[in-house]
Amino acid sequence: MDALPIARLQFATTTSFHFLFVLLTLGLVTLVAVMQTRSAFGGKPELTRMTRFWGRLYVINYALGIVTGIVMEFQFGLTWTGLSAVAGDVFGAPLAIETLVAFFAESTFLGLWIFGWGRLNEWVHLTLIWLVTLTAYASALFIMVANSFLQNPVGTHAENGVLKLDDFGALFTNPALTMSLPHVLSAALLTGGFFVVGVSAYHFLKRTTEIEFFRRSMRVGVLTSLVGSTLVIGFGFAQFGPLGEYHPGKLESPGALVGAPLGFMIQIGFIAFLASILGTLLLFRNWITKVRPLLYVMVLAIPLPFVAAIFGWLVREIGRQPWLIRGQLTTADAVAGIPAGQILFSFIAFTLLFLVLAIADWVLMSRVAKRGPEPVEEAAAPRTELPVLSGV
Amino acid sequence: MVILWWCVLGFLTAGYFALAGYDYGVGLLLGRIGRDEAGRRRVLGAFGPFFLANEVWLVAAVGVLFGAFPKLEGKVFSGAYLPVVTLLLGLVTFTAAVQLRSRRPDAGRGAWTLAITVGAWVTAMSWGVFLGNLVLGLPLDAAGKPTGDVLAVFSPYALLWGAGFVALFALQGAAFLAVRAPAEFTARTNRIAKALLAPSLAFLVVAVGWGAFEVAASWTVLPAIVLAFGALGIAYAALRAGRHKTALIATMTLSASPVLAVGTLRLPDVLVSSVDGGFSLGLTEAASSTEMLTLLTFVLPPALVVIAAVQGVTWRRNDDRVDQRSLLHF
Numbered sequence: 001m002d003a004l005p006i007a008r009l010q011f012a013t014t015t016s017f018h019f020l021f022v023l024l025t026l027g028l029v030t031l032v033a034v035m036q037t038r039s040a041f042g043g044k045p046e047l048t049r050m051t052r053f054w055g056r057l058y059v060i061n062y063a064l065g066i067v068t069g070i071v072m073e074f075q076f077g078l079t080w081t082g083l084s085a086v087a088g089d090v091f092g093a094p095l096a097i098e099t100l101v102a103f104f105a106e107s108t109f110l111g112l113w114i115f116g117w118g119r120l121n122e123w124v125h126l127t128l129i130w131l132v133t134l135t136a137y138a139s140a141l142f143i144m145v146a147n148s149f150l151q152n153p154v155g156t157h158a159e160n161g162v163l164k165l166d167d168f169g170a171l172f173t174n175p176a177l178t179m180s181l182p183h184v185l186s187a188a189l190l191t192g193g194f195f196v197v198g199v200s201a202y203h204f205l206k207r208t209t210e211i212e213f214f215r216r217s218m219r220v221g222v223l224t225s226l227v228g229s230t231l232v233i234g235f236g237f238a239q240f241g242p243l244g245e246y247h248p249g250k251l252e253s254p255g256a257l258v259g260a261p262l263g264f265m266i267q268i269g270f271i272a273f274l275a276s277i278l279g280t281l282l283l284f285r286n287w288i289t290k291v292r293p294l295l296y297v298m299v300l301a302i303p304l305p306f307v308a309a310i311f312g313w314l315v316r317e318i319g320r321q322p323w324l325i326r327g328q329l330t331t332a333d334a335v336a337g338i339p340a341g342q343i344l345f346s347f348i349a350f351t352l353l354f355l356v357l358a359i360a361d362w363v364l365m366s367r368v369a370k371r372g373p374e375p376v377e378e379a380a381a382p383r384t385e386l387p388v389l390s391g392v
Numbered sequence: 393m394v395i396l397w398w399c400v401l402g403f404l405t406a407g408y409f410a411l412a413g414y415d416y417g418v419g420l421l422l423g424r425i426g427r428d429e430a431g432r433r434r435v436l437g438a439f440g441p442f443f444l445a446n447e448v449w450l451v452a453a454v455g456v457l458f459g460a461f462p463k464l465e466g467k468v469f470s471g472a473y474l475p476v477v478t479l480l481l482g483l484v485t486f487t488a489a490v491q492l493r494s495r496r497p498d499a500g501r502g503a504w505t506l507a508i509t510v511g512a513w514v515t516a517m518s519w520g521v522f523l524g525n526l527v528l529g530l531p532l533d534a535a536g537k538p539t540g541d542v543l544a545v546f547s548p549y550a551l552l553w554g555a556g557f558v559a560l561f562a563l564q565g566a567a568f569l570a571v572r573a574p575a576e577f578t579a580r581t582n583r584i585a586k587a588l589l590a591p592s593l594a595f596l597v598v599a600v601g602w603g604a605f606e607v608a609a610s611w612t613v614l615p616a617i618v619l620a621f622g623a624l625g626i627a628y629a630a631l632r633a634g635r636h637k638t639a640l641i642a643t644m645t646l647s648a649s650p651v652l653a654v655g656t657l658r659l660p661d662v663l664v665s666s667v668d669g670g671f672s673l674g675l676t677e678a679a680s681s682t683e684m685l686t687l688l689t690f691v692l693p694p695a696l697v698v699i700a701a702v703q704g705v706t707w708r709r710n711d712d713r714v715d716q717r718s719l720l721h722f
Contacts, residue, residue: 056495063491066447067484073454074480077469088462089681093688096459101695104452108702111444115710115719168687336470339540346477353481357488364495 001340004332007079010347012317014075016310017354018068021361023309025065026136026185027192028058031224033133040126045376046213052117053373054196054217055129057365059114064354064361066107071350073099079343080324082334087163087325090156091146094171098142106135140185148177151316152246153325163328175242180316183235187312190228190272191305196221197279199369201298204289213373215286222283226276233269236312247326250319258319261311268308275301393686394679397460398662400693402655404456406648408449409519413647414640415439415446417565419486419512420558422505425569425580432505433494437720438572441710445703447487452696459688464662464678467671471530471538471663472522472545479518486511490722516561517554521546524553526654527603529666536671544666549602553650556595560650563588564643567627570636574714582631585639589628592646596620599650609657616653620646 032055039047073095076083083091112120113128120128148171155170156163171177200218208214243250251258275297282288289295320326324334418439426432439446457465469476489507524547531544566585570578600617603609623646630639658664663673679685714720 060492060495063488066444066491067488070451070487071480071484073451073458074469074476076458077454077465078473078476079470081466081470084458084462084466088458088466089684092459092462092465092680093684096455096688097691099448099455100452100692100699103455104448105695105699105702107444107448108699108706111441112702112706114444114721115441115706117719119709119719164681165684336473337537337540338470338473342473342477342540342542346473349477349481353484357484357492361488361492364492367496367499 001344003338003340003343004335006340006343006347007335007338008331010079010343010350011072011075013347013351014068014071014354016313017358018065018072019309019313020306020358021061021065021068022140023188023191023306024061024195025058026140026188027190027224027228028054028061028195029129029133029136029192030189031192031196031220032058033129034220036126036129040122044212044216046216049213049373049376050217053213057199057369059110060361060365060368062110064357067357068354069103078346079336079338080334081336082329083324086161086329086334087149087153087156090153090163090165090171091149091325093165093168094142094146094149098139098146102135102139102142106132106139109135137185140188141181144177144181144184145171145174147316148174148180150325151320152176153328158328163325175246179235179238179242183232183239183312186228186231186235187305187309188228189224190232191309193221193223193225193228193276194272194305195302197225198299198302201295202370203372205292205295205299208372210372211289215289218288219283222276222279222288225272226280229269229273229276233273236266236269247319251315258315261314265308265311265315268304268311272301272304272308393682393689394676396689397456397679397685398655398675400696401453401456401460402652404449404453404696405651405655408446408453409651410644410648411442411446411449413561413644414564414568415443415490416486416512416516417561417563418569419490419508419565420516420562421565421569421581421584422509422512424584425573425577429501431577432501433720433722434574434714435569435577436490436494436722437714437718438569440718440720440722441706442703443490443722445706450483456692459692460680460685461662461678462680464673467530467532467536467663467673468526471532472525473538473540474542475518475522475525475545475550478514479522482511482514482516482518484511486515494720494722512561513558516558520552520554520557521550523557523650523654524550524599526663527553527599527657528606529664529670531667532665532671533667534665534670536665536673539667549606552595552598552602556592556599557650559588559591559595560643560647563592563627564640564647567631567636567640567643571640572710572713578636582634585627585631585643589624589631593624596624607657610659612656612659613653616649616656619652620649623649 032051035047035054036051039051109128109131113125113132116125116128152174153163154174155167156165158164196217200214200221203210203214251262279288282291282294322330322332324331418435422432422435426435454465485507489504489511493501493504493508525545528547528549531539531541533539563585566581566588569581570585573581623642627639627642627646630636630642655662660675661672662675662678665671
């Protein structure tokens, strides 16, 4: 039994799970921050309840993003030991900065935000959600810096088989990064927008009495999807130019393995764009909330951006093979000499655990989403005699 | 410069054990102290405001390990592959279960409660086994490649550490609940904390005594050992005197001291092999290039100070007991 394919599969599975959760985290936190901002600047009372309801869903989703991220971080040291031997001096820095400056801060601020509901000054609380958003984006930046370095190891030279850093700034102007980072961020916005639209559509299908609540949510979601899908397509195609320069032939390399997901992703991108334009037009006089067949489509479309994102990620990573760091280190040389049986054990254990937790998490989210927001009285005045008060 | 970064890494890992240790301890004791659902919500509510902030100290520590000591990072996890894998399985189960458990007001929570307890046990055991292995040295060949010897990583000495960490974390969790849980739980947590003093002392004595025979330690480890015994002594006195906050700080220090002992055990070597004629790694060799360390010095310590200050605000705001008006998110 060969350890390499199992180790690769283990990393790919962990990363896929991680990506599914952080994508929605990034998109949804932006929407929540926008809602809370409008609420703070004298918006309708619905906006406060919207912040709370969508914030609750965001927090459930966030839980799995953290745990899958921890396992990913450890896997660099568990199975990809060649990476630190060859590029530790370079690759470690963006990861270290990501964990401390971005993720560490993000979780700290999020904890304060969750437990600051109704306790902290309104403006401090608003600042916290923006700090969470900002650090989440910073996290995406540093991770994409690290990933882009693997795609295209700029700013370094090899010395006795070890990569030495010449120019730290070059890591941030990497042509593999400049267009792909905004592409990923706009994909996250699209995902968040589709999610909010789909959940709101569900409530209109169920003839909700919270019309104002979900009408407003729908509007925010549709406009976010429009912005997200426009940018995701723009920055998607903008990547072909630099890609042709730094890695010509990447998209042809292992044939259908790269071509097919690329095609599907582009299809979904265009469908999302057309749907967002249609949705925006239908915002006129709230027609969007009344066309029932379309509401069904909106619910069913929630998974589409996730599927597209996984396809996009496959294109980027499979196209890099057999290299771990393109031109410098192959995955075969980077894998640790762990007995294959032990890697197989961990692969099965992680996959089963993530599967159970992901399903539990999604079931929880759909239940909470279906319940809808708390009734008005309760949100307005937290009943102090209740035995248990919930933050978000 | 290298010494500075070794201290930063030590600060982050020690901080992780001092803070997250009581999360796991509370998880270990969850069923024993919270007898009904309302009780369990309050027990979890005790660490609620700190939970997210505590857990990410580990992520930050591993990030610094990768950024500042990439060669060590490449050996230390792969060399103890299975204990690290079980650690992650426990950690993921515990962390996810805590966050997801109480999200629906009307749902059954038995499975999540079980997952929290089991996750805490596996996490505590695995940390002990992993650190015990670092004391003995990892099964690495002369080139530093893992031999993959399963029996070597689960040796009796490592298992002793596994059991010891369960005692240390449970003691810490009980001391924490004595400070933060509602007053009705104080008698129970106090009793449990006192009962855990003896097993903790036994672990320290046996681990140090047995370790002294097994490994050639450097004198640099002495402060960490003195710290551990001192902290346990203070915890004993404070628990008897009913000074809960002092007892909590002492048990936090106690849980942090084993990792400090591991970090200072063989300086200037940071990692050795348990196999004869095997591999060893010095502190300077393990570190990243001087240029990179300089760059990290400008970015990370300032960020660390700011975040620690923000976390300090969290502690200040929640330094009294959980009561009727507390937000119980978890």
